[in-house]
Structures are given as structure tokens and as C-alpha cells.
Amino acid sequence: MNLHHDPQPDARSDADTDAALSALLSEALAADPMPTGLQSRIEALTDPSFNGLLDEALAADPLPVGLESRILEAVLHTNAPALNTPTLNAPHERSVLARIGIGQRGWVGYAAAAVLALAAGGAFYFAGQGETPHNPVIADTLVQLGVELGALSDEVDALHSSEQTDTDALFVLTDISYDQTNNDDDGTFWGGSAGSFERELWNELASEDETGIELF
Amino acid sequence: MPQTPTSLLDQTLAQAAQGDQAAWATIVGMYSRRVFGLIFKQCKDSDLAEEIVQETFVKIVQKLIKTDDEPGGYQEQGKFEPWLFRIAMNNLRDEMRRRSRQARPMDMSPAAAAGASGSDSASGWAVAEQQVIKGGPSAPPAPFDAVDHAEKVDRLRAAIQTLSPADQEILHLRHTAQLSFAQIAETLDQPLGTVLARGHRALGKLKKLLNPAAEARTA
Numbered sequence: 001m002n003l004h005h006d007p008q009p010d011a012r013s014d015a016d017t018d019a020a021l022s023a024l025l026s027e028a029l030a031a032d033p034m035p036t037g038l039q040s041r042i043e044a045l046t047d048p049s050f051n052g053l054l055d056e057a058l059a060a061d062p063l064p065v066g067l068e069s070r071i072l073e074a075v076l077h078t079n080a081p082a083l084n085t086p087t088l089n090a091p092h093e094r095s096v097l098a099r100i101g102i103g104q105r106g107w108v109g110y111a112a113a114a115v116l117a118l119a120a121g122g123a124f125y126f127a128g129q130g131e132t133p134h135n136p137v138i139a140d141t142l143v144q145l146g147v148e149l150g151a152l153s154d155e156v157d158a159l160h161s162s163e164q165t166d167t168d169a170l171f172v173l174t175d176i177s178y179d180q181t182n183n184d185d186d187g188t189f190w191g192g193s194a195g196s197f198e199r200e201l202w203n204e205l206a207s208e209d210e211t212g213i214e215l216f
Numbered sequence: 217m218p219q220t221p222t223s224l225l226d227q228t229l230a231q232a233a234q235g236d237q238a239a240w241a242t243i244v245g246m247y248s249r250r251v252f253g254l255i256f257k258q259c260k261d262s263d264l265a266e267e268i269v270q271e272t273f274v275k276i277v278q279k280l281i282k283t284d285d286e287p288g289g290y291q292e293q294g295k296f297e298p299w300l301f302r303i304a305m306n307n308l309r310d311e312m313r314r315r316s317r318q319a320r321p322m323d324m325s326p327a328a329a330a331g332a333s334g335s336d337s338a339s340g341w342a343v344a345e346q347q348v349i350k351g352g353p354s355a356p357p358a359p360f361d362a363v364d365h366a367e368k369v370d371r372l373r374a375a376i377q378t379l380s381p382a383d384q385e386i387l388h389l390r391h392t393a394q395l396s397f398a399q400i401a402e403t404l405d406q407p408l409g410t411v412l413a414r415g416h417r418a419l420g421k422l423k424k425l426l427n428p429a430a431e432a433r434t435a
Contacts, residue, residue: 039396039397039398047423050419050423051391053368053369053372054372054387054390054391054422055391056369057369057372057373057376057391058257058373058376058387058388058391058392059253059391059392060249060252060253060254060392060393061252061253061256061257062249063248063249063252064252064262064266067248067252067266067269068244068245068248068249070266070270071248071269071270071273072240072241072244074270074273074274075240075244075273075274076237076240078274078277078278078281
């Protein structure tokens with residue numbers, strides 16, 4: 001009986017179909033692996049066109065958008081132990097979170113709240129202590145600024161000292177001149193005996209002719 | 217049925233076992249739609265099907281990757297597809313069992329929703345016939361062979377929904393996952409003869425549902 005070329009199940013009685021199926025099942029059970037063509041011969045008992053309809057009716061549904069990439073991501077996370085850090089994208093972890101009723105967004109929210117609380121606490125602490133936050137960058141900048149201000153102050157002091165010295169020197173000179181100018185009565189302006197000589201010479205020149213005046 | 221050439225599949229699996237990401241992308245591309253389709257047909261829940269599919273591939277990776285501590289749990293013997301679909305089906309069963317323990321019964325079929333324990337029961341069979349036959353019992357449906365193609369497909373889908381979960385499982389493995397009967401036997405860990413008989417019985421029930429008048433004539 002060639003069942004493969006005679007697929008007319010509706011024309012058969014149930015007894016004929018059952019007998020044909022039993023024979024094929026016996027053949028299948030007696031052989032390992034499955035004989036070539038046995039499957040198509042068994043399906044032909046029903047009707048090839050009917051099987052075509054079944055293929056169409058039961059065709060796999062299209063994958064949801066992005067599912068293939070999500071599967072691949074999960075696979076690669078599992079595949080690479082070095083990259084297998086805990087992640088909420090991993091399906092097993094996500095399902096665990098879902099089972100305890102905490103979603104991914106919940107964890108992110110808790111983490112953000114914790115960071116904000118720490119930042120606020122730190123700010124209140126420093127404000128209460130009245131101290132400058134010990135930031136190394138800020139500290140270095142302040143130290144450098146202090147050095148520069150110190151150097152500038154030294155330069156100002158040096159300049160002031162120099163000006164003071166010059167002024168003092170000028171005052172000294174002025175004082176000397178003033179003293180000398182205002183103390184010619186005691187002869188100090190011209191000096192001791194030499195002054196006397198010069199004074200005498202001056203008096204002689206002034207009295208004899210105008211040449212001495214021209215000298216001044 | 218699109219069967220992946222064994223040599224190509226062997227080569228891809230060998231590369232994947234070494235951690236080749238491109239090989240994994242190939243495997244996911246080849247099988248994700250079939251696995252998702254099978255699980256979605258069984259549970260009718262897209263989110264659950266997505267979770268089951270991801271867990272299935274993660275388990276495949278864990279079993280296939282060879283490490284120093286644990287060598288690969290799968291040795292390629294031309295039975296990768298039955299192995300993959302068996303893991304998927306087991307994942308689904310585990311999840312359904314877990315949900316049933318939490319007193320959240322999940323309706324697997326309209327027959328189950330109607331309170332029928334199986335399509336073989338008198339009440340379940342009656343419900344199935346009422347759901348498949350359009351127009352109700354007082355208006356005999358047009359013969360199945362006489363309707364157009366699109367209506368045939370629609371009526372066939374409705375009829376499949378009325379079958380027992382076990383019968384649906386065989387049909388889904390055969391026509392959605394596109395496994396051969398030999399692979400289905402491997403997947404379900406049942407003898408090939410049992411699977412063939414189950415498949416044939418499911419098809420017979422379907423034909424009887426779709427064309428009761430013709431079946432009555434041949435009986």
C-alpha cells in the first residue's frame with residue numbers, strides 16, 4: 001500500500017486509516033533513527049493540504065520589537081564572565097526584582113535619594129563647623145595665592161623702605177645743607193683755618209673788584 | 217520545514233561554546249522567533265513568553281559555554297533543537313506551576329475556561345463544537361472545503377483552541393516550532409510511537425470539528 005501517493009483520507013474508512021497508521025507506527029518503532037519519508041507518509045494520512053493550513057494557522061508570531069536584541073544582550077552578559085556584572089537588564093535579575101515587587105525604577109530612585117541625602121548632610125556639616133571644605137584643589141590655590149600676596153607685600157615693603165632711605169638721605173643732605181647754611185656764623189661752612197683763609201680771600205676779592213662776584 | 221544544516225549548526229555551536237558573540241547572534245536569530253512563537257501559543261501571554269525565552273537562552277549559554285570549573289553540559293549530537301525546546305517547555309511548566317501555587321490560575325484554553333477537564337469529555341467537546349461552528353447549533357456551518365482560504369485558517373485556529381492542552385502541545389511543536397516527530401519525541405522525552413499517535417489523534421479531532429458532516433458520512 002503506497003500511502004505517500006494516495007493521500008485521500010476523506011475517502012478512507014476510519015478502520016483503514018487506523019490500520020495504515022498502525023503499520024507505520026510499527027515501522028517507526030522498529031527502526032532507529034526514523035525512516036526517511038515516514039513522517040510525510042504519516043502526515044499524508046490526514047491530508048497534505050490540511051497540514052499546509054495548519055502550518056499557516058500555527059505560524060510563529062512575530063517577535064515583539066526589540067526582543068531579539070534584548071535576548072542577545074542577556075546572552076552576551078551571561079557569555080562574558082568579565083562583563084557579567086550585576087545588571088538590571090539581566091532577565092533573571094529582573095524577574096527576581098519583579099517577584100519581590102521592586103522594579104528597576106525603584107532602585108534608581110532609592111539610589112538618587114541616598115546621594116541627595118549625603119550631599120545635603122555634608123553641606124550642613126561644613127556649614128555648622130564653619131570650616132572650609134578640605135578640598136585639596138582649593139587649598140592649593142589658596143596657598144599659592146597667599147605666597148603671591150606675601151611676595152607682593154615684600155616688594156611693597158622693599159619699595160617703601162627704598163623710598164624711605166632715599167627720602168631720609170635727602171633729608172640728611174638737606175639738613176646738612178640747612179645746618180651749614182644757617183650756621184655760617186660759627187665758620188663751620190668754610191671749615192676751620194682753611195675757611196678763614198677762604199673768607200679772607202673772598203673778602204679781598206669782593207672789596208678789590210667785581211671779579212669775585214662773577215665767579216659765583 | 218526549515219531545517220538548519222547540521223554541519224553549519226555544529227560549526228556555529230562550536231564557535232558559540234568558545235564565546236564567539238557573532239555565533240551567539242546567529243543562534244538567537246535562528247531560534248528566537250520559533251521559541252517565542254511556541255511559548256506564546258502555549259501561554260497566550262506576551263510578557264511571560266518574552267521572559268521565558270530570555271531565560272531559555274540564558275540557560276543555553278550557561279550549559280553550552282565551557283569553563284575550567286564546569287565543562288559544557290551539552291555535547292552536540294544533532295539534537296540541539298529538541299534540547300533547546302525542551303528547556304523552553306520546562307521553563308514554561310515551572311513558571312505555570314509557580315503561578316498556580318500562588319493561586320493565580322492561568323487559563324490555557326477556552327475549553328478550560330468553560331470548566332471542561334479535556335476535549336474528550338462530553339461537556340468539553342460540546343463547548344468546542346459550539347465555539348467552532350459559526351452561527352450556533354441551529355445554523356449548520358458551510359462545509360469546510362467550501363469556504364475561502366482565509367476563513368479556513370480562521371476556523372482552524374478557533375478549532376485548535378478547543379483541543380486539550382496536550383493535543384495543542386503536539387500541534388504547536390510540529391507546526392509552530394517546526395520540529396519533526398522524532399524531535400518532538402526527544403523534546404517531550406516520549407517514545408516516537410506515542411508522539412505519532414498523539415499527533416494523528418489531534419489531527420483527527422480537528423478534522424471532525426471542522427467538518428462534522430463529512431466525518432459523519434465516513435463513520
